[in-house]
Amino acid sequence: xxxxxxxIILVLISIVMLYPLLWLFxxxxxTNDEIFGSMGxxxxxxxxxxxxxxxxxxxxxxxxxYFINTFRIVLPKTVFATISSVLVAYGFxxxxxxxxxxxxxxxxxxxxxxxxxxxxPTYLMWSxxxxxxxxxxIPLTLxxxxxxxxxxxxxxxxxxxxVPKEFDEAARIxxxxxxKTLVFVLVPCIRPAIISIAVxxxxxxxxxxxxxxxxIQQVKDxxxxxxxxxxxxxxxxxxxxxxxxxxxVIGLLPSIAVFALAQRKFAGSITVGxxxx
Numbered sequence: 001x002x003x004x005x006x007x008i009i010l011v012l013i014s015i016v017m018l019y020p021l022l023w024l025f026x027x028x029x030x031t032n033d034e035i036f037g038s039m040g041x042x043x044x045x046x047x048x049x050x051x052x053x054x055x056x057x058x059x060x061x062x063x064x065x066y067f068i069n070t071f072r073i074v075l076p077k078t079v080f081a082t083i084s085s086v087l088v089a090y091g092f093x094x095x096x097x098x099x100x101x102x103x104x105x106x107x108x109x110x111x112x113x114x115x116x117x118x119x120x121p122t123y124l125m126w127s128x129x130x131x132x133x134x135x136x137x138i139p140l141t142l143x144x145x146x147x148x149x150x151x152x153x154x155x156x157x158x159x160x161x162x163v164p165k166e167f168d169e170a171a172r173i174x175x176x177x178x179x180k181t182l183v184f185v186l187v188p189c190i191r192p193a194i195i196s197i198a199v200x201x202x203x204x205x206x207x208x209x210x211x212x213x214x215x216i217q218q219v220k221d222x223x224x225x226x227x228x229x230x231x232x233x234x235x236x237x238x239x240x241x242x243x244x245x246x247x248x249v250i251g252l253l254p255s256i257a258v259f260a261l262a263q264r265k266f267a268g269s270i271t272v273g274x275x276x277x
Contacts, residue, residue: 021252028246035241051250052199054243057228059219063247066227070206073140073223078201080144081152085197087208088147088224089156090182111150116210135217144201152197195262203255224251 020043026041027034055063077245091097092104114235126139133139147153163186171181187194209225219230219246228251231244 015166024245024247028242028249030242032241041125050240050242050246053240054247057227061220063250065229066222066224069221070223073137073212074202074205075145076141077205080141081149082194082198084145084147085149085156086187086194087153089160090186092153093157107150111154116267119210119214134215135221139213139215156190159193160186183250199258199262199276201275202258206255270271
C-alpha cells in the first residue's frame with residue numbers, strides 16, 4: 001500500500017506518454033473532418049480506406065517499394081555502424097598506440113558537432129571524389145564503416161573498461177588471437193551495449209529525412225520518410241491527412257518491434273553505462 005501512490009503516478013505518466021501514439025492509431029481510421037474536429041483517439045468507425053489508398057501512394061510505386069528502399073539503407077548502416085564502433089572502441093580501450101590521446105580527443109570532438117553541420121561538407125566531398133555515387137545509397141551507408149558516431153565509440157569504451165583485462169590474458173594463453181579475443185570473449189560481455197547501438201542506429205536511420213533528401217534525387221529510390229512527404233503538396237493543403245497518418249503508423253511498426261525485442265538489453269546497457277561512465 002505504501003507504493004500505491006507511486007504506481008498511480010507512473011500509470012498517469014504512462015497514459016500521458018502513450019496518448020499521442022493512441023491518437024495516431026485512432027486518427028488513421030478517421031476522416032479529415034474527424035481528425036481536426038476531435039481530440040479523442042477513438043474514431044466513429046474503423047475504416048481501412050486510408051490504409052488502402054495510402055499504400056497505393058500518388059506515385060507509380062506502392063508504399064511497399066519505399067519500405068524496401070528504406071531497409072536497403074537501414075540494414076547496411078546498422079551493421080556497419082555497429083561493427084566499426086566495436087572495433088574502434090576495442091582499439092582505444094585495450095591498446096596503446098602513438099597519438100592515442102590526440103585521436104581520442106578528435107573523436108570526442110565530433111560529438112560536439114550537430115549532424116546538420118556536416119551534411120554539406122559531406123555532399124561536396126562526394127561530389128568531387130565520386131560524383132557518380134551521389135544518387136545512390138552508398139553515401140548514406142558507407143561512412144558508417146568508419147565509426148562516424150563518436151557517442152557509440154565512447155559508450156563502448158566505458159563497457160570495455162568494465163571487463164577485466166585478465167580475460168584478454170587468459171584468452172591469449174589459450175591461443176586466441178586479438179580478433180578472436182574480441183569476438184569470443186569481449187563481445188559476449190558487452191552484448192547489451194552492442195544491441196543498444198544497433199537499436200539507436202536503426203531508429204535514427206528509419207526517421208532520417210534530411211540525408212536522403214540531399215543525396216537521393218530519383219523518386220523510385222526514395223525511402224519511406226521522403227515517400228510520406230510526397231503525399232503533401234507544396235501549399236500543405238488539399239491532401240488527405242488520414243492516408244499520411246495511416247502510413248506513418250505502418251512506418252512505426254518496424255521501430256516499435258525492434259525496440260520491443262531489444263528492450264531488456266537496451267535498458268540494461270543504459271543502466272550499466274550510467275554507472276560506469
